[in-house]
Amino acid sequence: MVHKFFCFALLLLGSQAFAQNLPKPSPAQLAWQQLETTAFLHFTVNTYTDKEWGDGTESPSIFNPVKFDANQWVSALKAGGFKMCIITAKHHDGFCLWPSKYTDHSVKNSPWKNGQGDIVKEVADACRAQGLKFGFYLSPWDQHEKTYGTNQYNDFYKNQLRELLSNYGVVHEVWFDGARGPNAKDMQYDFQGFWSMVKELQPQAVCFSDAGPGVRWVGNESGNAGETCWSTIITAGMAPGVADSKYLNTGDEKGTEWIPAETDVSIRPGWFYHPKEDDKVRSPQNLVNLYYQSVGRNSLLLLNVPPNREGLLCPQDVAAIKEFRSILNETFKTNLAKSGKNKKLVDNKLSTWINAPEKAAIEINLPKAATFDRFMVQENIAEGQRIAEAQLEYWDGSSWKLIKNFTTVGYKRLLRFDAVTASKLRLTVLRALAPAQIAEVGVYKASMKESEK
Ligand code: FUL
Numbered sequence: 001m002v003h004k005f006f007c008f009a010l011l012l013l014g015s016q017a018f019a020q021n022l023p024k025p026s027p028a029q030l031a032w033q034q035l036e037t038t039a040f041l042h043f044t045v046n047t048y049t050d051k052e053w054g055d056g057t058e059s060p061s062i063f064n065p066v067k068f069d070a071n072q073w074v075s076a077l078k079a080g081g082f083k084m085c086i087i088t089a090k091h092h093d094g095f096c097l098w099p100s101k102y103t104d105h106s107v108k109n110s111p112w113k114n115g116q117g118d119i120v121k122e123v124a125d126a127c128r129a130q131g132l133k134f135g136f137y138l139s140p141w142d143q144h145e146k147t148y149g150t151n152q153y154n155d156f157y158k159n160q161l162r163e164l165l166s167n168y169g170v171v172h173e174v175w176f177d178g179a180r181g182p183n184a185k186d187m188q189y190d191f192q193g194f195w196s197m198v199k200e201l202q203p204q205a206v207c208f209s210d211a212g213p214g215v216r217w218v219g220n221e222s223g224n225a226g227e228t229c230w231s232t233i234i235t236a237g238m239a240p241g242v243a244d245s246k247y248l249n250t251g252d253e254k255g256t257e258w259i260p261a262e263t264d265v266s267i268r269p270g271w272f273y274h275p276k277e278d279d280k281v282r283s284p285q286n287l288v289n290l291y292y293q294s295v296g297r298n299s300l301l302l303l304n305v306p307p308n309r310e311g312l313l314c315p316q317d318v319a320a321i322k323e324f325r326s327i328l329n330e331t332f333k334t335n336l337a338k339s340g341k342n343k344k345l346v347d348n349k350l351s352t353w354i355n356a357p358e359k360a361a362i363e364i365n366l367p368k369a370a371t372f373d374r375f376m377v378q379e380n381i382a383e384g385q386r387i388a389e390a391q392l393e394y395w396d397g398s399s400w401k402l403i404k405n406f407t408t409v410g411y412k413r414l415l416r417f418d419a420v421t422a423s424k425l426r427l428t429v430l431r432a433l434a435p436a437q438i439a440e441v442g443v444y445k446a447s448m449k450e451s452e453k
Helices: 002-023 027-033 068-079 119-130 152-166 191-201 245-251 284-294 313-331 340-346
Strands: 037-041 084-090 135-138 173-175 207-208 261-267 301-303 354-356 362-379 387-395 400-406 415-433 437-446
Touching: 027 207, 037 135, 068 084, 068 119, 068 313, 084 119, 084 173, 084 437, 119 135, 135 152, 191 207, 207 437, 261 340, 284 301, 284 313, 340 362, 340 437, 354 415, 400 415, 415 437
Parallel strands: 037 084, 037 301, 084 135, 135 173, 173 207, 261 301
Antiparallel strands: 354 437, 362 415, 362 437, 387 400, 387 415
């Protein structure tokens, strides 16, 4: 008996020691993940040339958003439930949306507000006023700047980065895009220097690049996180622009660094506004599907909604994101699992959780029989991502019937399946890296509007 107890204690200690070593999110990463849906704003001279990539020869005189209204952008995004705006302060063409001291290639030489305007400031201010977080994209690849391709360019870039990190209030995300064209001059960016500047000046901000360090690329631009999606990877040997997209898509169960996946995708075919795409805006249902494929697979949805030439978000884009949110609100309004028995699992807190040992089923009791077709489960990721395989079943009155087997959970896993009627379900963790901590579960009936054409 003593012997048995001793073995059990050793086993428990062993698994807990292992759990100690699991990568865990920083407070900034944890806060970022819980935003769930954030917005990208692609806007520059391309908006006026009808291009996706400018070449740096564009004249600032073409940039004139006569009706520009950052509050219109932010209130539309807020109504769509987006919690942060990330503006392209500078894209690959080098044109700056703020009056940088280090170049003339900016809004200060445009007709807009007679060269007195600052798009980045107006967006940051509107975000602050309306309670959204603010972030910016600053392209390392710059086709206008003469020093590009020399080491001096790293200083130029850092000067611009410092302006943006110092003059616009609190920043929550900085986007370091690894993209560069096939004919771009060869150069090594000082990413370590860029990232340490962000850490020093805006410690609450996460840095995006293909392989982190704050958050990573999901590996495609179609809005699809891996069915299996670990928040952990190993970055050794990886550099922005050369990371393996398949690896980034699923992450790595054996990963030693916490770098969660961000799913960036556009509401239109292009990243920038093009009049010919006015009738190609994703439908609300299509956007809801993207939510399941990103947030519902342990990622975050970064949806691009590009402002038009007047400097406004188009009415059809605004309507689509508004309806997207209303459908989600309707689907997730009533958690059918809310009952006294499941208390810790339905209190909307990641920090209250229950232990889910491998192979020990957790019963989820509904107050009464109900029809449902969606299931939500969350881990207490503050203590790392643990679940590798799990199973969901329902009680049909005489036996347990399989709904679905699935893999990772992490921050959130959403399952969609054909409707069943039952008064209890059971969730079984089949394999975990350390004792699983289930924080929340939800059982829902999808809004009819999810399937409307
Ligand atoms: C890519 C860029 O080349 C696209 O223009 C866009 O900004 C997208 C978000 O990232 O790497």
